Amino acid sequence: MKILGKEIISSSKYLNFVATKFINKNNEESTWYSAERNNGGKTVIVAAVFDDKLVITKEFRVPIGGYEWALPAGLVDENESVENTAKRELKEETNLELTEIVQITPFMTNSAGLTNEVVSIVFCYAKGEVDQSGNEQSEEIETFLMSKNEVKELMYDESKVFSAKAWLIFDKFVNQGW
Numbered sequence: 001m002k003i004l005g006k007e008i009i010s011s012s013k014y015l016n017f018v019a020t021k022f023i024n025k026n027n028e029e030s031t032w033y034s035a036e037r038n039n040g041g042k043t044v045i046v047a048a049v050f051d052d053k054l055v056i057t058k059e060f061r062v063p064i065g066g067y068e069w070a071l072p073a074g075l076v077d078e079n080e081s082v083e084n085t086a087k088r089e090l091k092e093e094t095n096l097e098l099t100e101i102v103q104i105t106p107f108m109t110n111s112a113g114l115t116n117e118v119v120s121i122v123f124c125y126a127k128g129e130v131d132q133s134g135n136e137q138s139e140e141i142e143t144f145l146m147s148k149n150e151v152k153e154l155m156y157d158e159s160k161v162f163s164a165k166a167w168l169i170f171d172k173f174v175n176q177g178w
Helices: 082-094 148-155 164-176
Strands: 002-011 017-021 029-037 042-049 055-063 066-070 073-075 096-102 116-129 139-145
Touching: 002 096, 017 055, 017 139, 029 082, 042 082, 055 082, 055 148, 055 164, 066 164, 082 096, 082 116, 139 148, 148 164
Parallel strands: 042 116
Antiparallel strands: 002 017, 017 029, 042 055, 042 073, 055 066, 055 139, 096 116
C-alpha cells in the first residue's frame, strides 16, 4: 500500500474532510475518505477522581443528536503539553482543578478508519467546586461526581449512550479502583 496524495474536500475551524488517493494491495488506485483534525489529531481525556468519586460528564453531541456519558476531554492546542491540555479542559468543562497526575497514556488511535484523531488519557486527582460557567457556547455539559456504585449503576443503564473509551475507564474505576 502506498499513499499518493491527499485532497481537502471541505474544511472548517477544527476539521478537514479529506480524499486520500492510494495504491491498494492489488496495485490499483483507490480513494479513502476521512475526517482529519486540524491540530494533527491530538486529543486528551481526563479521568479524574475527586474525593473517591469519578468525574463524569453528560454532554450533548450534535453528531449523535443526543447526550453522551463520558469524561472531560478536548483538543490539544498548538505547542500545548498533554498535562496542560488536561488541566485546561478539566477547568473549562467542570471548573475543577487538576491536583496530581497519576498516569499519562501514550497517544492511541481513536477511530483509525475514519479519522487521524489520537487520544492520550490522563489519570489524575482533582479538587474544587463543580461549575459549568467555563463551557463554550457550543457545549452543553453537565458534571457528575459518582461513587463506584453509582458508576456501576450508570454503566448498565441501557437508556444511556457512552463513549467507548469512557466506559472502559468506568469499568476500571468500578472493578480495580484507582
